[in-house]
Amino acid sequence: MRLAETVTFGGAGLDRAAGLRGDPEAVAAHLCAGETRILPVWRGKPLFAGNAAGWLPPGHAVLAEAAEAPVLLGLEGGAARFAVDVSGWEPPAGEALAEGVFFDPTEQRHPALPGDHRFAELRGLMAELAAGDAELVATAKALLGWHRSxxxxxxxxxxxxxxxxxxxxxxxxxxxxxxxRTDPVVIMLVTCGERTLLGRSPGWPEGMYSCLAGFMEPGETIEAAVRREVAEETGVRIGRVSYLASQPWPYPSSLMIGCLAEAESEAITLDPVELEAAVWIGREEAARVLAGDHPTIRRPRRGAIAGFLLTHWVADRLD
Known part of the structure; x- marks a missing residue:
């Protein structure tokens, strides 16, 4: 797929500076350099300044909340970029996390930062970030999340x-x-002629549907995982499978492997544990979903690969 790397988190050519990682003296020198910037992450929420990553200079007061040294993300224009976990900081009363929700809309503001700086859920801002920030923030969130667990x-x-x-x-x-670790997940644009298959998991927000997806299992090829997941969840048989695009998905540490899956059957037999509902929709109906004017299916969240694949299928741009 020619447009594969335009997906959110698709990459911006970050120099990950692997050669520096084993040189503590060089890393320490970069940590003190004036052009270095550090991204604080609080309990899984990166810092944002407006619709950009909230990079801070070395020595900033917020960074003193860290319990461990910053991790090196890479070099951007020769300048080092780090991330650090500041989860020990306690926000003001009334700015606590929203627990047990699909998407946490709360934002936390540190008193040592300007008013437009806040810790926020990446899902809500991922599509607004420039490609360079998106790659760095996704890497920071996934890497620091791995250390915490x-x-x-x-x-x-x-x-x-x-x-x-x-x-x-x-x-x-x-x-x-x-x-x-990175956990591989297949996500399928299942088609049958001019129709595509969408599913809805139990507990999702009202009206939310998406492409079918599932974790790969040990000893399994991508093609086999696609056929197994679709069959398990809907009973639909899949024939030809082809790769389309991939997306790092730091929630917490997945790689979404987007595939086109051509169905050999249309009859749906739901696994109620996995799916609450599944529907076939045509291109015109899918266009209404993407435009946000479908009566029962809500528009995909901007930035997710499911919406990316659906958008390009509607526009006939999967080549």
Whole structure:
């Protein structure tokens, strides 16, 4: 797909500076450099300034809230970009996280920052970010999230330590090294002629439908995962499968592998555990969904690969 890398988080050619990660002195020098910028992330929410990433200079008061050293994201125009977890900071009363919701709309403002700076859910702003910021913020959110959930060695259970400028953890007792994980997920634009298949998971907001998707299993090819997931969720048989585009999805650490799946059957038999509903819709109806004027199906959230694939299918731009 020629337009594959225009998807949100599709990349902007970030120099990830892997050669610097094993050089603590070089990393320390970059941390003190005047052109270096650091992105704080609070309990999974990056800092934003307006509709851009909220980069701060080294030594800023907000960064003092960090319990661990910043992680190196890479170089942008030769200047280092880092991210740091400041989850220890307690926001003012009334600015707590919204618990147990699909999307947290709350924003938290630090008193040491200007009024347009706030910690916010990336889902709500991802489509507004410039490509460079999007790649850096997605990397920061996924990497810091991995550190928060992998503090202990999976081999012996002892606390592990951050090494390689944040790109590994090592157990000081048994020496096992641990690397950030990415979970592959297939997401399918299922078509049958001029119609496509959308599904709705239990618990989703009213009117929300999407392309079918599911995690890949060990020993499985992408094609096999596509056929299995569609069959398990809807009973629809899939023939030809082709790759379209991919999207890093830091919620918390997935890679969405977008595929075109050509259906050999249309009859739907739902798995009620996985799906609450599934429907076939035509291109004209899909265009109404994308325009936000469909009576029962809401417009996809901007930035997600499901909407990206659906948009390009409606416009006949999947080549």
């Amino acid at each position: 992998h503090r202990f060695c999976s081999a012996c259970g002892r606390p592990s330590a951050v090494i390689e400028a944040g790109w590994q953890r090592r157990c000081p007792d048994c020496g096992t090294r641990h690397f950030p």
